[in-house]
Amino acid sequence: MPIDSDSGTPPSDSNRNGNGDSHQLDTPFGSFELDRFPKPKMTRGKQQPLRAWDAADEYLLQWISEQPVLTNASPKTLILNDSFGALAVALQQWPCWVQSDSFLAQQGVMTNLDNPGNSLTSDTTSRKPELLTSLQWPEQPIDLVVIKIPKTLALLEDQLFHLRNVIHSETVVVAAAMTKNIHNSTLSLFEKILGTTTTSLAKKKARLIFCKPQVDSWQGVSPYPSCYTLPEFPFTVHNLANVFSRNGLDIGTRFLLEHFPQRPNAQSIIDLGCGNGLLGIHAKHLHPDAHIHCVDESYMAVESARLNTEAAKSCGFIHGEPCEMTFEVNNSLADTADASADLIVNNPPFHQQSVIGDHIAWQMFTDAKHVLRQGGELWVVGNRHLDYHLKLKRLFGHCETVASNRKFVILRSQKR
Template sequence: MTTPWGEHALARFPEDPRDRLRAWDASDAYLLRHLAEEATDLSGTVVVVGDRWGALTTALAERAPVQITDSFLGQEATRRNLARDGADAGAVRLLTTQDPPPERIDVLLVRVPKSLALLEDQLLRLAPSVHPGTVVVGTGMVKEIHTSTLTLFERVLGPTRTSLAWRKARLIHCVPDPALERPANPWPYRYTLPEDVGVLSGRPVVNHAGVFCADRLDVGTRFFLRHLPDGAGARRVVDLGCGNGVVGTAMALTRPGAEVLFTDESFQAAASAEATYRANGAPGKAEFRVGDALAGEPAGSVDLVLNNPPFHSHHATTDAAAGRMFAGARRALRPGGELWVVGNRHLGYHVTLRRMFGECRLVASDPKFVVLRAVRR
């Protein structure tokens, strides 16, 4: 990536030579160009929110920015890109969306996320740290910035306008208004599950902002909850890509003697899973982990893995995450251990599972979804 401050070699994480997706886009380049052309004073506390793969943080490393992200993969990409760039990693603070933000922010740079709810939560959490002199600039591709995006900036921070488009990217300029009366933060959001989802019927769910389908139970998970295994004999169960944790919580309630590992690459998701688990008073042992699928889990240590894999990386459609999850599950499962997967019928996960496991059985299906079972031999 070429910037006004030089060139930077960047990669996504985990690195895959077959991956043609870049670690930056025109919105990152547009924001950096704007900062240079406007000679923006970057001597104070610079906060970069939602930096997807560390492009902005790496380019601004000499200004000692604070990065705030919901993504473990994005945070790891940032660490590696800083090292690749020869930057002083100690000068950059890497925070998550679950960490307290800096008390004072002089420059706030926001990479607009896919989730409007996550943007709302982030802006409301950061607003008390912003002062009248804070420079606030958002960035995103034209397709990512909507009227609702601008309304949110204006409602939480102050008067907002947009730039002209450049290479299908756009900037958001906001002037903080200290007299603005901000709304209360509605996140995390709590609701009650419907009565047709097995052991979790009528039970509470807690969602932090940005978690998939944060205000309702998505149809894929709903279908999965109706067809979960009984888990007989399973001592260690994994809710892989746990989201709000309803699948793992259902297994914890069904098999109180099992230890359940909830894992996701989203800090918001892991926090949601723990809150959902606690809200249901589930018995037994549970662990809540943020990471890259099952990397770090000992081989042969797991009896049952339950998975509803994502098939988007931000706005790009990709099966890379599902492939990593399936491979990680195969390695972590003991011989005879099972992987249960729910997915859209058209994604063809059965083909990948047969290649990895040697077999794949259809457990249940409807016109849109399938539940698949693969056994580790």
């Protein structure tokens, strides 16, 4: 049965920030209580206005509800890049897989699915969507693919190539984003990798993308992980699709490498927000007897760090007895023991998905203070305009500028 790409009515305005309940999402599939993860803190007695969904989520659900070919069939559904579970919670009555590269997003999905008020039927437990990392894919054919367009086009490109292994010519593929985040390059990826692509009218500044898989004309494979070499390292650097600065060493990391701390007596060093792991690998090179722990909230980042560590071991760049480096996907240092690290190096991100702010850096700095032993140090590299020194001084009581240039600053705080 054909599906009308322009059908659907604008989502309700009742969930705009400042109007109605900022936690309640009203959809054709039911009303649900949704929170972001981590849950926003109270600010001056008022809840922060950020919601766990946007108009693109509402538009997607409205359109899906108006397609009898879907609503009458209980399709096997794959959801990609669901921010905090708006799509997973609403579509949980169908066999469903939810894939994300973000640990925080997955925790948000899980938290909102576990909310008793969001259960659709008494047998929800047996149908609860299966959560997949960005390195995992369903093992059976999918009838409906629902995509929230990610911030990184490389991630979308990699996902579209991998989708070829789980979809068929009749699979319904629908994607959504706010209009400002859909470009010609976005549509070109769908057209080039999967098949004929069209778009909907814009509703509340959101737009849908429809793609008809053309299985017989598929060519090529995903270009990820991408690889490059650096004068600083005698091995090839591997980067999966969603790794920051995947085509070359970012200038903040290079600046920190030039001024990297050397602590001969350090037993435990943490690369916090490790990305592709190059800071952690360099730490191991300088401190062969120390245990190095790489942590990030991106599954692709941690896997890239693992790949690069193996490459560094094979060429003898890192060694020691034992040559110990460990890797963890987590929300900052949530499960790391207090007073367990001698040195933490950190190149913090300043956005969570499309939301820009300093909340992630603040959590990282706070966690680092708890995890550092007395006398341990936190070294941070960041853009000068972010004023991280103010936060570090507030937390640690002091902050020293180790080095600076026109764009970046390296800061050091010691736990006293």
